[in-house]
Amino acid sequence: MGRGNEHRSRQRQFGAQPDPWGDYAPPPSYERPARPQAPRTASARETEARVKWFNADKGFGFVELTDGSGEAFLHIRQVEAAGHSALPFGTTLVVRVGPGQKGSEVTGILSVDTSTAEPEPPRRGAHTQPTGHGPAGRPQPRQLQAAPAAPNTPGVVKWYSAVKGFGFVTVDGEDKDLFVHVSVLERAGLGGLEPGQGVRVAIVDGRKGREVGAIALA
Incomplete structure (x- = not known):
């Protein structure tokens, strides 16, 4: 019997053998795409x-950085996180400083040394008012600032941050934007x-100049 006849005889006896690969084909090789690099932040x-x-009442202040890079904004939440409610003038701090909305900002206080604190010098343009003396040499109470008038001066909000607790309002006729506290x-x-x-707004004289003492929506 020839080889071809023998092959046909085996097919009739055992049937056609299935293709071991069938419809499957191995996937093409590929290279894994490089993972995109996340942008690096300062x-x-x-x-x-x-x-x-x-100023604990206003909820913020400023520190002078000893590395010569200038000032940095300090919010009260960082002070409270360090276990303090206020920081006197001249207190030495070790801080973390990062970029903020309007410049450098303290993002954390690592240590506080109040032994370097000293009396705050009077601000330029500020003056102390003599208290005078009443009967028996008792000092008279200092006059309190009058309550601000009704807010009648029109203005426009320049910006306000609920996180920082303050912002500024622009008013025609004023040389600078007016500070407004929460x-x-x-x-x-x-x-x-x-x-x-x-x-x-109603405008009053604050510690650092003219500011908003009362406000209402227009």
């Missing part, structure tokens, strides 16, 4: 600083302000 740096001024908004029953929002 990291905070550690440095020593000295409290230039801090406590002023709370007294007016406002939860926040939006840039470009129209407001009416």
Whole structure:
């Protein structure tokens, strides 16, 4: 019997043998795509600083960085996180500083040394008012600042940060934007302000110049 006849005989006896690969074909080789690199952000740096001024009522202040890079904004939440409610002038700090909304900002306080604190010098333009003496040599109480007038001066919100607790309002006729603190908004029953929002304000003289003493929406 020839080889061809023998092959046909085996097919009739056992049937056609299935293809071991069938419809399967091995996938083509490929290279795994490179993972995209996440953008690198500026990291905070550690440095020593000295409290230039801090107002617990307003909830913020500024420190002078001893590395010569200038000032950095200090929010009260960082002070409270370090276990303090206020920091006197001249206190030495070791801080982490990073970029903020309007410049350098303290992102953490690592240590506080109040032994370097000293009396805050009077601000330029500020003057002390003599208290005088009443009967038996007792000092008379210092006159309190009058309550701000009704907010009748129109203005526009330049920016406001609920996180930082303050912002600024632009008023025609004023040389500088007017500072507005969160406590002023709370007294007016406002939860926040939006840039470009129209407001009416009452202007008072604050520690660092003219600021908003009362506010209402226009």
